[in-house]
Amino acid sequence: MNFETIIGIEIHCELKTNTKMFSAGPVRFGAAPNTCTNEIDLGMPGTLPCLNMHAVELAIRACSGAHCTIDPLIKFDRKNYYYSDLPKGFQITQQFHPIGSNGYLTIDTEAGKKKIRINRIHMEEDTAKQFHTANGTMIDFNRAGTPLVEIVSEPDIRSGKEAAAYVEQLRNMLYYLGVSDCKMEEGSMRCDVNISLRPYGYDGYGTKTEIKNLNSLSNVQKAVDEEIQRQSKIYLEGGTVIQETRRFDEASKTTISMRKKEGNVDYKFFPEPNIFPIQLDEAWIKSIQENLNEVPEQRKERYMNQYGLSDYDAVTLTATKELSDFYDEVIMHTNEYKLASNWVTTEMVAYLNKEGISFEENKLQPEHLAVMIDMIIKGEISGKQAKVVFEEMMQGKDPKAVAEAKGMKQMSDPSAILALITAAIEANPQSVTDFKNGKDKAVGFLVGQVMKASKGTANPAMTNKMVQEELKKR
Numbered sequence: 001m002n003f004e005t006i007i008g009i010e011i012h013c014e015l016k017t018n019t020k021m022f023s024a025g026p027v028r029f030g031a032a033p034n035t036c037t038n039e040i041d042l043g044m045p046g047t048l049p050c051l052n053m054h055a056v057e058l059a060i061r062a063c064s065g066a067h068c069t070i071d072p073l074i075k076f077d078r079k080n081y082y083y084s085d086l087p088k089g090f091q092i093t094q095q096f097h098p099i100g101s102n103g104y105l106t107i108d109t110e111a112g113k114k115k116i117r118i119n120r121i122h123m124e125e126d127t128a129k130q131f132h133t134a135n136g137t138m139i140d141f142n143r144a145g146t147p148l149v150e151i152v153s154e155p156d157i158r159s160g161k162e163a164a165a166y167v168e169q170l171r172n173m174l175y176y177l178g179v180s181d182c183k184m185e186e187g188s189m190r191c192d193v194n195i196s197l198r199p200y201g202y203d204g205y206g207t208k209t210e211i212k213n214l215n216s217l218s219n220v221q222k223a224v225d226e227e228i229q230r231q232s233k234i235y236l237e238g239g240t241v242i243q244e245t246r247r248f249d250e251a252s253k254t255t256i257s258m259r260k261k262e263g264n265v266d267y268k269f270f271p272e273p274n275i276f277p278i279q280l281d282e283a284w285i286k287s288i289q290e291n292l293n294e295v296p297e298q299r300k301e302r303y304m305n306q307y308g309l310s311d312y313d314a315v316t317l318t319a320t321k322e323l324s325d326f327y328d329e330v331i332m333h334t335n336e337y338k339l340a341s342n343w344v345t346t347e348m349v350a351y352l353n354k355e356g357i358s359f360e361e362n363k364l365q366p367e368h369l370a371v372m373i374d375m376i377i378k379g380e381i382s383g384k385q386a387k388v389v390f391e392e393m394m395q396g397k398d399p400k401a402v403a404e405a406k407g408m409k410q411m412s413d414p415s416a417i418l419a420l421i422t423a424a425i426e427a428n429p430q431s432v433t434d435f436k437n438g439k440d441k442a443v444g445f446l447v448g449q450v451m452k453a454s455k456g457t458a459n460p461a462m463t464n465k466m467v468q469e470e471l472k473k474r
Helices: 053-065 160-176 217-236 282-290 296-305 311-317 321-330 337-355 366-377 383-393 399-405 414-427 430-436 441-453 460-473
Strands: 003-014 077-080 090-093 100-109 112-125 129-133 136-140 147-153 189-199 209-214 244-249 254-260
Touching (some): 003 217, 053 100, 053 112, 053 160, 053 282, 100 160, 112 160, 160 321, 189 217, 209 254, 217 254, 296 311, 311 337, 321 337, 321 366, 337 366, 337 383, 366 383, 366 399, 383 399, 414 430, 414 441, 414 460, 430 441, 430 460, 441 460
Parallel strands (some): 209 244
Antiparallel strands (some): 003 147, 077 090, 100 112, 112 147, 129 136
């Protein structure tokens, strides 16, 4: 029997704010435990929450990037449950009035573009973080109250590959829009995947399992693929899949049961009494939407339509926002779009990887790279010389100063090049005979002789053209 996989994904994404969702407590990853908390975060008696409006702005950006309908009436609810990482004994969330709904993202699949619907985006506060040790469990309340959006997809995903593509597309969108730093390894973006199987042609849903807290794109695909195999085997052997929460174990590459789910938990939601409903100004929402950064798809379209780049080049450039931003700065100073793309995505990236340099530590100035590219186009330096200049530029040096210091001015004077060509032909008369006999290697040989005589300064393209012209005259 063949099964169809049904997947829905819930993403918790920390918003890029300086302070907490409902307090002035600072948001700082990696700070000493329990140093970024205050009375409101800890739920002390007599304290009242105050909504962080920057968090609302970031949530609006997220909703806009996901094509959601935005509700201008902001309401919060209490989600009541006791857990040791929840200091107040309840969580402030938007159960009944999400800020965004009915959105979508488009992903690339082997069958083409596919739209993944988004059910809702709502704001809430994060919980504290637990650390389990041999001596017991410790709690760091620094994360408690950190602003979050939860993004809930519809069950439109059908494979591990599609799941990873959706998470990647969502992460890129949120990062490009400045909503979050989206560092899955630091927990600022956390992924829960719901998976069930059903026979092809069946309209209902099978029993779903949830895989919690996947922390990388590769793990999303691996965990989903493994869970599909696990459930398929159970059904094919006549067994029953139970509803439960599982985790992905990287060492064994398997999903492991954490706890069973007998049914839906009754969280006894009710409206948050300490935060009155807030009616957002429609003009404010519009101003946020009109000033959004480009998302990756928009940049790809610009690179291809305005700059004539290939789909491959556009995809490579937009793989990370840092790379794309750097390229945009380079082309502010040169119109050689394709050549700029090659140097940014190939030479610069290769150098950074080889030397183990992070993008933040990159000393190459975008304007310097543009100047060097124009020097190549104008024939001031050769492509071979440019590679030498580039090595110095990666130390932060100016390309014109490097070329001058190394005596790299390219020979582009036709009379000077002709003199070298004449000398090369007279010293190698057999090349003329070879050329007339259809041996094209003669041209390359003579060009090499000229380059050698000029110590690499002769303009290669001009030299090649002039060598052929001279040979035809003989």
